[in-house]
Amino acid sequence: MKKFLLPVLAFISLTACNSDDNTSNQDINYSKLPQEFPFSSLMTLNGVNVINGGFGSGATAHxxxxxxxxxxxxxxPNVAYSNGIKILVPNFTPTIMHFKINAxxxxxxxxxxxxxxxxxxxxxxLPNPAGMGxxxxxxxxxxxxxxxTDNYGLDSESIVAALDGTFWVSDEYGPHIVHYNADGVEMERISPIGVNTGTRKLPAVFAKRRPNRGMEGMCMTPDGKMLVGTIQSTMYVPSKALATNTTLTRIVTFDLATGQTKQYLYKQDGGASDSVCDITPISNTEFLVIERDGNFGSVGGLKKVYRINLSGASDVSGTDLTAVDGMKINGKTLEQSTWxxxxxxxxxxxxxxxxxxxxxxxxxxxxxxxxxVYLGNNKLAVFNDDDFGVADDGNGNPKTKILPKTGKQDKGTMYIVDIQ
Structure with missing residues (x-):
């Protein structure tokens, strides 16, 4: 796969990480936003309308x-159940939607x-089997x-659209970074060392991501050279019980030409229940990232975007990328250490x-x-994940996901917002 990837690197360009020069939006009519995506019903389950939605787990510009x-x-669509999850539509295929804002x-x-x-x-x-993520x-x-299980199953959470028509997608299982062609066929799967997929690897420590809290965000730098991924929450390094610094999570970069990785620490405002989600670049070193909690915004939820900069941050890769606990200081993992x-x-x-x-x-x-998606000129496109209009009733069954302010079923919506 490497022989195929290297020649196309010169053609890989802006994606969810768009630069100002390529994203002047003066001639795009965003005046009708916010606006819901057009959806049909996927199925009805015990009286619950499961919509054909879910778009917004990740976003990128053409x-x-x-x-x-x-x-x-x-x-x-899924809900928590027993020691795992109920997959309400077992044959559901993770899907990319390509859309435009028309005239x-x-x-x-x-x-x-x-x-x-x-x-x-x-x-x-469906989840991956043992050894596959x-x-x-x-x-x-x-x-x-x-x-x-599914060897190639994906809990996809972010997407990057490259200039050559291919896509990079990251997920919460492996965590994997998967390269798909324009038709959505897998070309390469990059996973942590020790996970039996592909030859190019992420550091072994990333296999200790929390279940359902893997690589939630990813983008490509505007120069097309590097993928940048965000881990949603504190990883279980060395274990769930011992990972006590619940405001610490990691950012990983992957050089597309060399496969070299670097790691950086990110300090969350919240804690273990909060999330670092999607990421979109302003430059090759400066990015915008989401921090959120799990509450609805209308009832006091945390929904913020921060500007971050990798310049001046420490690379915490350590010297042994095969070490399952990663770099240590004073005999403790980073997740065990206080700030x-x-x-x-x-x-x-x-x-x-x-x-x-x-x-x-x-x-x-x-x-x-x-x-x-950063649009340039301090404008940001914002997308929500509607969970297919389904929420967990607390007993392992689905209920309709209702927005408390409007009383309506949650649906994927696009917003445009000015940022500082």
Missing amino acids: PTRKGEFYVITDRG DGNIEVIKYIKLKNPSGQPITG STGEIAYDANGNVLG AELSAAGITPVSKTLAVDLVAKIGYEHDKFEGI
Whole structure:
């Protein structure tokens, strides 16, 4: 696969990480936003309307066509159950939606691209088996029957659209970074050392991501040279019980030409239940990232975007990328160390400043704030993950996901917001 990738690197360009020069939006009519995506019903389950949605887990701009975007679903409609999850539609295929803002200012779907394995067969959102990126989650159907696994299954969370027409997608299982061709067929799968996929690797420590808290965000630098991924929450390094610094999470960079990786620390405002989600670049070193909690914005939820900069931050890769616990200081993992201990060891996290508080700025009411695309000129496109209009009733069954402010079923919506 490396022989194929290297020649095309010169053609890989702007994606979810768009630069100001390529994203002048003066001739794009965004005046009708916010606007919901057009959706049909996927199925009705116990009286619950499961919508054919979920788009907004990740977002990216078309690399050359202004006003066109791609959004991606996750593994499909699901609820927590027993020691795993109920996958309500077991044969659901994670899907990319390509759409544009047309001349009337309306969202117009161009096409849907279903993700496929290297043989061209549609994948599912079922967990990976042991050795292939398993999180230990057990999947059940809506009736509580155990489902199987999928070697190529993906809990997709972010998307990058490259100039050559291909896509890079990251997920919460492996965590994997998967390269798909324009038709959604897998070309390469990059996973942590020790996970039995592909030859190019992420450091082994990333296999200790929390279940359902893997690589939530990813983008490409504007020079087309590097992928930048965000881990959603504190990883379980060395274990769940011992990973006590719950405001610490990691950013990883992957050089597309050499496969070299670097790691940086990110200090969250919140804690273990909060999330670092999508990332979009302003430059090759400066980015915008989402921080959110799981509450609806209309009832006091945290929905913020920060400007961060990798310049001046410490690379915490360490010397042994095969070490399952990664770099240590004073015999402790980074996740075991306090910020004071990390500072005393000379480790500096990425710098961050607030770019926008969506609740304060626009009264953002959704809970899953998961997709952003920087449009240039201090304008940001914002997308929510509607969870297919389904929420967990607390007993392992689905209920309709209702926005508390409006009383309506949650649906994927695109916003445009000015940032600082």
